[in-house]
Amino acid sequence: DVQLVESGGGLVKPGGSLRLSCVASGFTLITFDMNWVRQAPGKGLEWVSSISGSSKHIFYSDSVRGRYTISRDNAKNSLYLQMNGLRAEDTAVYYCVRDLTGMEAYWGQGILVTVSS
Amino acid sequence: QSALTQPASVSGSPGQSITISCTGISSAVGTYNLVSWFQVHLGKAPKLVIYEAIKRPSGVSNRFSGSKSGNTASLTISGLQAEDEADYYCCSFAGSSTPYVFGTGTKVTVL
Numbered sequence: 001d002v003q004l005v006e007s008g009g010g011l012v013k014p015g016g017s018l019r020l021s022c023v024a025s026g027f028t029l030i031t032f033d034m035n036w037v038r039q040a041p042g043k044g045l046e047w048v049s050s051i052s053g054s055s056k057h058i059f060y061s062d063s064v065r066g067r068y069t070i071s072r073d074n075a076k077n078s079l080y081l082q083m084n085g086l087r088a089e090d091t092a093v094y095y096c097v098r099d100l101t102g103m104e105a106y107w108g109q110g111i112l113v114t115v116s117s
Numbered sequence: 118q119s120a121l122t123q124p125a126s127v128s129g130s131p132g133q134s135i136t137i138s139c140t141g142i143s144s145a146v147g148t149y150n151l152v153s154w155f156q157v158h159l160g161k162a163p164k165l166v167i168y169e170a171i172k173r174p175s176g177v178s179n180r181f182s183g184s185k186s187g188n189t190a191s192l193t194i195s196g197l198q199a200e201d202e203a204d205y206y207c208c209s210f211a212g213s214s215t216p217y218v219f220g221t222g223t224k225v226t227v228l
Binding site: 035037044045046047050059060061062095100101102103105106107108109110 | 120151152153155157162163164165168169172174206208209210214215216217218219220221222
């Protein structure tokens with residue numbers, strides 16, 4: 001069965017850093033573009049970042065560009081999101097998502113990141 | 118690319134049909150019609166119900182259907198059931214610089 005399991009979330013002070021991880025199982029990671037999507041409390045879904053299978057193509061939303069870095073290690077079946085310079089408005093549940101607009105779109109359960117002093 | 122526009126809420130009685138619109142689809146979607154719809158139950162991971170605007174993944178009820186016309190995509194749920202009560206989001210390819218954009222989300226209530 002396909003599984004995406006996020007980890008690394010938690011409480012961090014403004015200006016701090018966190019690194020999210022997403023471990024994939026049940027499929028070959030390199031064959032899919034991967035994404036991070038977040039949902040702030042009481043808000044809608046927001047696309048954050050995408051990375052192609054080979055890591056050749058990387059994209060960020062305007063709200064995180066310059067602060068977040070997406071990466072992947074296909075040999076470890078893992079996707080990462082390094083988050084620096086965190087702000088209160090970055091508080092959200094972060095989801096690891098496979099193939100966002102394709103027939104094999106699949107979401108992890110999400111991990112909560114809280115930015116607060 | 119700003120968020121795509123969806124109605125905040127749609128409701129219907131069991132057995133009825135409802136339609137959720139998603140407006141503002143970029144022309145960059147082109148012939149591939151890269152629009153997906155996701156169902157989100159509270160506390161659960163989003164689930165794909167429609168991809169490429171009109172296609173239904175295996176395992177998804179045939180009560181879910183999608184369409185697209187111009188810059189608007191739509192999701193129709195026919196034979197509404199209590200289990201359909203959830204939030205629904207569209208997501209579209211938006212071009213090469215910021216490739217994806219979500220809709221504002223629609224809360225579906227089964228009366």
